[in-house]
Amino acid sequence: MEEQEYILKNADSFEPKDIFECGQCFRWNIQDDGSYTGVIKNGIINVKKDGKNIIFTGKCDKDLKEIVTYYFDLNRNYEKIKEQLSNIDKYLKTSIEYGSGIRILNQDLWETIISFIISANNNIPRIKGIIERLSKKYGNEIEWNGVKYYTFPNANQLKDVSIQDFRNLGLGFRDIRLYETTQMILKRKVDLDLLRENPNTLEVRDELLKLSGVGPKVADCILLFSDLKRFDVFPIDVWVRRVMNDLYIKKEDETKVSKKEIEKLAEEKFGNLRGIAQQYLFYWRREN
DNA sequence: CCACAGGACGGCT
DNA sequence: AGCCGTCCTGTG
Numbered sequence: 001m002e003e004q005e006y007i008l009k010n011a012d013s014f015e016p017k018d019i020f021e022c023g024q025c026f027r028w029n030i031q032d033d034g035s036y037t038g039v040i041k042n043g044i045i046n047v048k049k050d051g052k053n054i055i056f057t058g059k060c061d062k063d064l065k066e067i068v069t070y071y072f073d074l075n076r077n078y079e080k081i082k083e084q085l086s087n088i089d090k091y092l093k094t095s096i097e098y099g100s101g102i103r104i105l106n107q108d109l110w111e112t113i114i115s116f117i118i119s120a121n122n123n124i125p126r127i128k129g130i131i132e133r134l135s136k137k138y139g140n141e142i143e144w145n146g147v148k149y150y151t152f153p154n155a156n157q158l159k160d161v162s163i164q165d166f167r168n169l170g171l172g173f174r175d176i177r178l179y180e181t182t183q184m185i186l187k188r189k190v191d192l193d194l195l196r197e198n199p200n201t202l203e204v205r206d207e208l209l210k211l212s213g214v215g216p217k218v219a220d221c222i223l224l225f226s227d228l229k230r231f232d233v234f235p236i237d238v239w240v241r242r243v244m245n246d247l248y249i250k251k252e253d254e255t256k257v258s259k260k261e262i263e264k265l266a267e268e269k270f271g272n273l274r275g276i277a278q279q280y281l282f283y284w285r286r287e288n
Numbered sequence: 289c290c291a292c293a294g295g296a297c298g299g300c301t
Numbered sequence: 302a303g304c305c306g307t308c309c310t311g312t313g
Contacts, residue, residue, distance in 0.1 A: 121294040172309030215296045
């Protein structure tokens with residue numbers, strides 16, 4: 001564990017607020033100076049934007065530059081992606097201008113699965129609170145600049161946690177889902193390493209759906225926001241349903257719009273980049 | 289006190 | 302296959 005710094009110069013498509021507050025992650029918190037601090041695997045990282053430069057500082061057990069290059073997907077050309085998507089229609093163009101600093105993260109698969117099971121029927125402040133308590137109780141403590149941080153507990157660290165223990169953390173009815181999914185992954189009923197190797201998104205999705213607490217929306221979020229990194233998915237929650245109805249479908253009652261209809265439209269319009277398109281539309285609609 | 293917000297799941301048609 | 306009530310907690 002050592003103190004490190006890495007400066008990304010003249011960064012395109014990198015705005016900490018857009019990245020951390022577009023709903024894809026739960027462990028980043030804004031600091032007094034406007035920077036964000038979060039936990040990536042066993043490292044504590046701070047991200048500060050200084051003009052066109054991004055300053056990463058952190059305390060981690062591997063090379064900081066490698067960690068953030070992977071996590072923030074820095075080798076992907078978002079300028080090109082945004083140009084491609086902006087050409088589709090004026091609505092997408094507007095939403096991309098609004099969230100132009102978004103990057104889709106490569107988050108740890110296990111952490112993403114558990115986090116999005118917790119997200120079901122839940123709001124972001126509460127999700128963050130639950131994950132914080134879970135990490136504090138079962139993760140590893142790391143101190144940095146006088147502040148204590150906690151790594152996200154791995155499956156082994158949750159092995160002996162009971163349904164009641166989960167309930168006591170404030171998980172509500174999600175307690176049993178967390179318990180069952182942890183046991184299933186430990187027993188390799190679903191093998192996370194095999195998922196990463198499988199290029200067939202629909203097959204991986206079917207595997208994820210076997211996990212307790214993972215339905216269609218959560219599965220798509222896991223595929224998009226984890227290191228599975230699939231863009232050919234389209235997570236549909238109430239906000240996406242709202243924005244897709246307002247812009248394209250225009251029914252009087254948005255709750256009457258079927259998932260199938262939205263999925264078909266998204267695939268036709270946005271193609272294999274529909275996951276990224278979804279994120280710009282979602283963020284734009286939520287914040288406006 | 290009640291209404292509402294947020295997805296998975298199981299029972300029903 | 303699609304519809305709908307229930308699950309829990311925080312907010313207004």
